[in-house]
Amino acid sequence: MHKSSTIETNGPSGEGSPGKLVLADGHTWYGKRFGADRQVRGEVVFHTGMTGYVEALTDPSYRGQILALTYPLQGNYGVPSGPFESDRVQVQGLLVAHYTAEPSHYAAVRSLGNWLEAAGVPALQGIDTRALTQHLRSIGTVTGAILDQSSDGLIGLQTADGIDMAQVVKLVEPTETREYAASDKTAPRILVIDTGAKESIVRSLLQRGASVLRVPASSPWESLLDGVDGVLLTNGPGDPRAQLPLVARLQGLLARSLPTMGICLGHQLLALCAGAQTYKLPFGHRSHNQPVQDLLSRRAYVTSQNHGYAVDDATLPPDWTPWFVNLNDGTSEGIRHLYRPFFSVQFHPEAASGPRDTAFLFDEFLRMVTSLRRPRP
16 A cells, blocks of 8 residues: 555644534534534434445435544545546535545545545544444434534534525436437436436446436426336435425326336335335434345345435335335335336445445346337337
């Protein structure tokens, strides 16, 4: 391992002005600031993965949230030139125990702190993120703020920069339609309805030879349905019930019986389309080690997850059935229609980062699409 002389850094580890994390329940954690010099507020959540901070920080599902990483050392391998899961750092703020400002990795082009500073994202180091995680697990997810140490905590919780989470999908969906054409002109064409997609979802389809038409969820995508062979509903941030106008539009999609796959938020939206209900989890699932079981094969898989809401399987109508279940807490991890070509999963089969045990679901989706292809106009 070596440190490239071209890596952009922002000072040695331990440097930074005093700062603090203030939670809405009154608890305060003190640390030192790095990254951008801003005061922000957001929902405080935790991720237990040992690696993958680059992928996590660029995951649009984290938009508006302050992310605590439980693995104690962060920044040690720096930030590469890519690939990323989106075109920007998405988190509202970052909390770590120990930050290394001088990374050592052949692919690093800048330090984590330098990257966050350029993106306008503040961070705190010196936070006991494991104690913080235990606290969040006991009280549930709560709003917090990253502030200067001298700032009044209660005032900061009200005045620090925040995001309207009811409108958060509009902040992360693409601004225009984009097509990724396969070299094989006979390849299946997939409409990706983007509510904040990770780039690895699109890459997973392209790697399997599909053509992809990627559209903002708020765009008039209904006019494109006659020209595609299948639909994928992506991940994204926020409460699925904030997307009820989109759910109403998606119900029209299901009436056409086009093969449809949902991932994460897409799973929750598909369940709402079916008539099921969703609810907020106490502290969510955000890790690389969530065990799920396929209820058909009884086989277990380790999955990558990032979500704060879940589908209530008990509210599924009779023509839908649970497919995967979380082995830690019994929550819904996947559903499928008994007779029509629809299925969805709560976890991320594309991983990025994390285990790729369930990447075969993209193959299953494309097999379903190919077997049901109809002549396009």
